[in-house]
């Protein structure tokens with residue numbers, strides 16, 4: 001599915017863009033379905049950044065037969081993940097991030113493996129596929145990555161607002177030495193990124209929302225040694241790429257694997273919360 005060159009690029013940079021991973025028709029279908037999916041939206045929770053602004057996300061562990069579950073099981077995503085991680089992968093979780101106009105807060109600098117390490121995953125053989133549903137621009141707080149930073153290995157993480165951020169001294173040193181890439185993306189474009197890639201995003205100060213679907217995977221060979229709020233190895237049932245349009249606007253129904261913050265403590269079940 002991916003060329004040797006693309007795999008080498010991912011290994012070198014820690015990320016790979018796939019323009020047009022989803023067609024216009026598929027992307028509009030997903031965004032429209034998301035905006036009307038009450039179960040998904042009712043499970044969304046807010047996470048504050050260091051300035052007190054809030055960004056919202058809805059997160060579920062197991063992919064169902066609804067449209068979002070189907071997207072995360074399509075061959076075009078899963079086969080690419082398997083090429084990048086070097087073998088069978090399973091679905092670790094998916095999240096819809098809802099960065100609303102003028103209010104959507106920032107995500108502090110972090111590595112996803114800064115959190116997932118705590119869940120008993122011995123190796124950073126994990127990665128995410130972020131699909132832009134709205135146009136992602138600097139103005140609406142697009143993802144930012146530090147090119148090649150995954151090669152630093154896991155960095156210590158500590159509290160930053162209601163989120164957990166990577167050690168500030170190391171982030172500063174890294175930003176002085178590595179290229180900062182603003183991931184401006186058309187709807188339907190995806191970025192596959194390594195779990196040790198340092199990333200963040202600024203607040204959304206624009207008039208436009210930035211919703212993204214982020215599907216996260218773990219290598220089957222990296223089955224966590226202990227239970228956590230994300231699943232241990234669970235076989236992933238791939239579906240053909242045509243399944244997205246064939247499924248249509250099927251909303252989430254009866255998925256009991258949403259992550260729920262405890263009342264009064266939005267991050268209680270979400271260590272660090274940003275990379276959850």
Ligand SMILES: O=C(O)CCC(=O)C(=O)O
Pocket residue numbers: 097107112130141142143199200201212214274275276
């Ligand atoms: O898309 C974003 O703004 C960042 C999301 C993120 O950092 C994460 O979910 O780990």
